Amino acid sequence: MSKHHEAPRKNRLTLYIFIALVLGIGLGFALNKQYVQTENLQIAAIDNNIKSLKEASAQFSTIDISSKLAELKEEKATILKSRDSKLEPFSLMADIFLRLIKMIVAPLVFSTLVVGVAKLGDIKAVGRIGGKTLLWFFSASLLSLALGMFLVNLFEPGAHMNLPLPDASADLGLQKAAFSLKSFLYHIFPTSIFESLANNEILQIVVFSLLFGTATAAIGEHGKILIDFFEVVSDVILKITGYVMNLAPIAVFGAMTAVIAKQGAGILATYSIFIGEFYLGLGSLWVLLIIAAFLFIGRRVFTLIKRMKDPALLAFSTSSSEAAFPKMMMELERFGCGKKIVSFVLPLGYSFNLDGSMMYMTFASLFIAQSYGIHLPFATQVSMLLVLMLTSKGIAGVPRASLVVIAGTLSTFDIPEAGLALLLGIDPLLDMGRSATNVIGNSIATAVVSKWEGELHH
Numbered sequence: 001m002s003k004h005h006e007a008p009r010k011n012r013l014t015l016y017i018f019i020a021l022v023l024g025i026g027l028g029f030a031l032n033k034q035y036v037q038t039e040n041l042q043i044a045a046i047d048n049n050i051k052s053l054k055e056a057s058a059q060f061s062t063i064d065i066s067s068k069l070a071e072l073k074e075e076k077a078t079i080l081k082s083r084d085s086k087l088e089p090f091s092l093m094a095d096i097f098l099r100l101i102k103m104i105v106a107p108l109v110f111s112t113l114v115v116g117v118a119k120l121g122d123i124k125a126v127g128r129i130g131g132k133t134l135l136w137f138f139s140a141s142l143l144s145l146a147l148g149m150f151l152v153n154l155f156e157p158g159a160h161m162n163l164p165l166p167d168a169s170a171d172l173g174l175q176k177a178a179f180s181l182k183s184f185l186y187h188i189f190p191t192s193i194f195e196s197l198a199n200n201e202i203l204q205i206v207v208f209s210l211l212f213g214t215a216t217a218a219i220g221e222h223g224k225i226l227i228d229f230f231e232v233v234s235d236v237i238l239k240i241t242g243y244v245m246n247l248a249p250i251a252v253f254g255a256m257t258a259v260i261a262k263q264g265a266g267i268l269a270t271y272s273i274f275i276g277e278f279y280l281g282l283g284s285l286w287v288l289l290i291i292a293a294f295l296f297i298g299r300r301v302f303t304l305i306k307r308m309k310d311p312a313l314l315a316f317s318t319s320s321s322e323a324a325f326p327k328m329m330m331e332l333e334r335f336g337c338g339k340k341i342v343s344f345v346l347p348l349g350y351s352f353n354l355d356g357s358m359m360y361m362t363f364a365s366l367f368i369a370q371s372y373g374i375h376l377p378f379a380t381q382v383s384m385l386l387v388l389m390l391t392s393k394g395i396a397g398v399p400r401a402s403l404v405v406i407a408g409t410l411s412t413f414d415i416p417e418a419g420l421a422l423l424l425g426i427d428p429l430l431d432m433g434r435s436a437t438n439v440i441g442n443s444i445a446t447a448v449v450s451k452w453e454g455e456l457h458h
Contacts, residue, residue, distance in 0.1 A: 013245065013246075013248065013249075013310065014309060014310050014313070016248075016249040017248055017249050017252050017310070017313050017314065017317065018313065019249070020249035020250070020252040020253035020256070020317075021252050021253075021256055021313070021317055023253055024252060024253040024254070024255065024256025024257040024260070024317075025256050025260055027253075027257045027260075027261075028256060028257045028258070028259065028260025028261045029260055029261075029264070031087070031257065031260075031261040032260060032261045032262075032263075032264040033264075035086065035261070036083050036086055036087065036261055036262070039079050039080075039082055039083040039086070040083070040262075040264060042079050043076060043079055043080065043083075046072050046075060046076045046079070047076075049072055050069060050072050050073075053065045053068060053069060053072075054069075083262065087257075087258050087261055087262065089254075090253075090254040090255075090257040090258040090261070091254065091255075091258045092254065093250050093251055093253065093254025093255070094251045094252075094254045094255035094258070094318055096247075096251075097244070097247050097248065097250070097251030097318070097323070098251070098318060098320055098322070098323060100244045100247070101244060101320075101322060101323050101325070101326065102200055102322065104237055104240060104241055104244065104326055105200060105202070105322055105325050105326070106196075106197045106198075106200050106202075106205055107197070107233070107237055108234065108237045108238070108241070108325070108326060108329070109202060109205050109206065109209065109347040109350075110197065110205055110208075110209050111230045111231075111233040111234040111237065112230075112234045112329070112339075112342075112343035112347075113205075113206060113209035113210070113213060113343050113344060113347050114209050114212050114213040114216065114226075114227075114230045115213070115227055115230045115231050115234060115339075115340070115343060116213065116339070116340040116341070116342075116343030116344045117209065117210055117212075117213025117214055117216075117217070117340075117343075117344060118213045118214075118216040118217045118223060118226070118227045118230075119217075119227065119340045120213075120217070120340060120344070121217055122214075122217060122218075123214055126210065126213075126214055126344075129341070129344060129345075129449065129453060130210075130344075130348075132449055132452050132453070133344070133345050133348055133445070133449050134348075134352065136353075136445050136448060136449060137348070137349065137352040137353040137445060138352075138389075140289065140292075140353055140355055140441055140445065141352070141353065141355070141358050141389060141392075142389065143285075143288060143289075143292075143355075144285060144355040144356075144358035144359040144441075145358050145359065145361065145362045145385045145388055145389060146362075146385065147281060147284060147285055147288070147359055148281060148358070148359040148360065148361065148362035148363040148366075149362040149363075149366065149381055149385055151277065151280075151281045151284070151363065152362065152363045152366040152367055152370070153366070153381075155277045156370055157273055157274045157277050157367050157370070158366075158367045158368065158369065158370025158371035158372075159370050187201075187203065187204075188203055188204065188207060189204070189207060190204035190205075190207065190208055193205070193208045196208065200322075202347060202350050202351050203351040205347070206347050206348055206351060209347075234343075237326075238326065238329070238330060241326035241327070241330070244326075245326075245327060248314055251317070251318055251323075252313075252314070252317035252318065255317055255318050255319070256317060259319075259428045259429070263425065263426070263428070263429065271425075271426045274367065274426070275426060275429060275430070278360070278363060278430055278433070279433055281359055281363060282356060282359065282433045282434065282437050285355060285356070285359055285437060285441075286437065286440060289355065289440060289441055289444050290302075290305065290444070292444070292448075293444040293447065293448055296448045296451050296452070297447055297448060297451050297456065300336075300447075300456075301444070301447070303335065304335055304443060304444065304447050305440065307331045307332075307334065307335050307443075308328070308331060308439060308440060308443045310327055310331070311324035311327045311328045311331060311439045311443075312324070312436040312439045312440060313436070314327060315432075315435040315436045315438065315439045316432045316433065316435060316436040317432070318435075319428055319431040319432050319435050320435055321350065321354065321435045321438040321439060321442075322350070324435075324439045325346070325350065328346065328439060328442065328443060329342055329343075329346060331443075332346065332443060332446050332447070335447065336450075336456050336457040336458055337446055337447055337450040337455065337456060337457075338450055338453070338455030338456070338457070340455070341446065341449055341450045341453055341455045342446055342450075345442075345445060345446045345449050345450075346442060346446055349441075349442035349445055349446065350442070353438075353441055353442055353445055354392070354434075354438045354441070354442075355437055355438060355440075355441030355442075356433065356434030356435065356436065356437025356438045356441065357392065357402045357434050357438060358388070358392060359434070359437070360402055360430060360434045361388045361392060361402060361405060361406055361409070362381075362384070362385055362388060364402075364406055364420075364423055365384060365388070365406055365409055365410060365413075365415070366381065366384075367422075367423075368410060368415055368416075368419035368420065368422060368423070369413075369415050369419075371419055371422055372415065372416060372419060374415055376413070380413065384409060384412075384413055387409055387412060388405065388409055391405050391408060391409060392405050402431075402434070403420060403423070403424075403427060406420065407420060
């Protein structure tokens with residue numbers, strides 16, 4: 001009886017999210033043309049003035065434009081602030097939803113992973129499943145990075161952008177994430193589990209949960225009290241997830257309205273080639289991941305993709321893989337993946353298996369190099385791919401995390417980081433696609449590992 005009622009309710013949520021998506025796009029275009037048109041026109045005019053000044057400075061090296069540029073940038077920042085405050089009510093809709101999701105994610109990962117590991121029984125089982133999981137993750141990551149590298153060399157989007165290069169000294173407000181072994185290891189091992197929980201450091205929570213779950217299993221009978229406790233905790237948090245998910249259509253509506261009102265159709269026209277080629281790349285990645293999954297779980301992969309439409313749509317609309325995490329967990333269990341496998345693999349996936357973000361990293365890094373006319377030999381591109389493979393591990397499934405990693409990688413290879421300014425305007429549109437791809441990649445990984453462990457039920 002409950003399943004009979006569950007299906008219509010689930011379908012209604014999908015419908016409401018889709019309606020919210022369409023309404024948000026429609027209202028966003030209307031606001032772009034009316035409500036914030038003045039600010040958008042002023043910003044465009046300032047950008048043109050900056051471009052003209054730079055061209056004049058390049059022709060006549062005696063002209064000092066630094067003070068004038070500083071004035072224009074300050075004026076632009078003021079107008080951007082004014083536009084953001086006008087659209088704040090819509091941004092708040094999405095932000096509050098994402099805050100509620102983040103509130104859920106850390107305790108959900110901790111409680112479910114502790115139970116999952118404790119029920120596996122011993123360190124050998126954890127090691128075996130962990131090994132299989134990481135093998136899939138690194139294979140999928142390598143595939144995503146290599147596909148991004150192949151496509152950006154095939155299409156060469158940077159070669160025909162014909163956009164003015166940003167000021168080499170421009171500050172983009174992004175911290176660098178250059179690779180160092182010390183920072184990488186510090187990012188894995190927590191100093192305080194409470195600090196990790198407070199900051200939603202998923203990778204650190206995973207490390208502590210693995211140790212805690214293994215130790216709980218090792219103490220035998222006494223540990224069962226804790227396992228029962230954390231099972232109840234995870235059930236309660238999943239119940240809270242159900243309440244929060246009711247707000248998803250409102251969040252989607254707000255997020256889409258704000259993005260489209262700011263970007264408008266102009267940005268799509270200017271960057272249409274790059275956006276089109278990137279989404280074609282994501283489509284190719286989806287096909288390759290589905291083919292890989294088909295080899296292991298057969299035709300059930302299509303049922304899995306169908307089940308993932310809600311989480312993928314949610315991740316797409318909010319530009320956050322994290323927003324879809326609790327919903328994914330529920331859907332994967334309903335699909336037939338063993339609860340302990342879902343609890344183990346999915347949190348790891350959010351640190352090690354963000355396939356959409358991976359593809360974007362090589363695609364964006366090499367696009368910026370092309371835009372500057374910097375030729376990178378094949379060997380250098382491969383070394384960039386390997387650096388990204390390491391630096392990207394543990395990045396959060398939240399908006400703009402990929403840009404931080406790219407900023408560090410560009411400086412490592414002497415590519416001006418200011419080239420990221422070419423992508424900042426369209427990053428929200430690209431983030432939507434890669435967030436949805438992260439959801440598909442992690443759901444496939446969980447299903448395949450469940451199959452390998454004989455935990456994929458019908």
